[in-house]
Amino acid sequence: EVPLVESGGGLVQPGGSLRLSCAASGFSFSSSEMSWVRQAPAKGLEWVSYISSSGAAVYYADSVKGRFTISRDNAKNSLSLQMDSLRVEDTAVYYCARYGGLTLGTLAFDLWGQGALVTVSS
Amino acid sequence: DIQMTQSPSSLSAYVGDRVTITCRASQRIDRYLNWYQQKPGKAPKLLIYTASNLQSGVPSRFSGSGSGTDFTLTISSLQPEDFATYYCQQSYSTPSWTFGQGTKLEIK
Numbered sequence: 001e002v003p004l005v006e007s008g009g010g011l012v013q014p015g016g017s018l019r020l021s022c023a024a025s026g027f028s029f030s031s032s033e034m035s036w037v038r039q040a041p042a043k044g045l046e047w048v049s050y051i052s053s054s055g056a057a058v059y060y061a062d063s064v065k066g067r068f069t070i071s072r073d074n075a076k077n078s079l080s081l082q083m084d085s086l087r088v089e090d091t092a093v094y095y096c097a098r099y100g101g102l103t104l105g106t107l108a109f110d111l112w113g114q115g116a117l118v119t120v121s122s
Numbered sequence: 123d124i125q126m127t128q129s130p131s132s133l134s135a136y137v138g139d140r141v142t143i144t145c146r147a148s149q150r151i152d153r154y155l156n157w158y159q160q161k162p163g164k165a166p167k168l169l170i171y172t173a174s175n176l177q178s179g180v181p182s183r184f185s186g187s188g189s190g191t192d193f194t195l196t197i198s199s200l201q202p203e204d205f206a207t208y209y210c211q212q213s214y215s216t217p218s219w220t221f222g223q224g225t226k227l228e229i230k
Contacts, residue, residue, distance in 0.1 A: 035219075037166075044209065044223050044224045045166065045209055045211070045221040045224075047217075047218075047220070050217040059218075095165055100171070106156075106168070106171040106172070106175075106177070107154060107156070107171060107213040107216075108168050108171040108172075108177075108211070108213060109156075109211070110168045110171070110177065114165055115165055
């Protein structure tokens with residue numbers, strides 16, 4: 001059983017919108033802090049967004065602030081990333097990842113999905 | 123943001139070699155430093171958290187050390203499956219996490 005599975009990636013034109021989803025299983029999703037991390041083609045890793053276990057706290061990288069919205073549905077074990085006003089530079093593989101935080105004690109991204117490719121191009 | 127700089131950017135080594143990768147932070151981050159391994163087309167995998175703690179299931183040939191601004195990841199005896207790209211990541215500045223640029227470890 002794969003603990004995190006992303007979906008919703010695809011090709012979108014600049015200025016368009018896309019919604020990514022991440023289905024969680026096999027662990028206590030409702031107790032878990034979650035994030036999105038992206039990786040542009042042949043580039044390194046970039047943290048994008050964070051949401052607390054309850055959803056009360058959300059944070060964004062400056063590069064996506066005001067354009068992306070993170071949310072979660074603990075009843076459905078689901079994490080989402082709504083991406084609006086997309087730019088060519090948003091092209092990347094987007095990973096959902098669990099942040100171990102103080103609850104798990106790792107203070108690291110200890111579970112990752114397989115990734116969803118988002119391509120922004122005209 | 124805290125900048126993380128890894129060295130070298132790439133490295134060639136033989137199976138059985140001892141390898142060390144360095145990560146330097148632009149400011150002190152105590153021991154809030156994690157290491158990941160990524161193979162082509164795959165998601166990153168957590169190896170070491172808070173500088174020196176081995177993640178469950180990770181072979182003991184991997185070890186981490188350091189504090190403050192300078193950190194190292196050591197692989198004591200390289201195995202064929204260890205050839206990959208390695209990233210460091212700071213978790214001191216929460217929630218503005220940042221990663222190093224990566225170190226690609228290749229077979230010589």
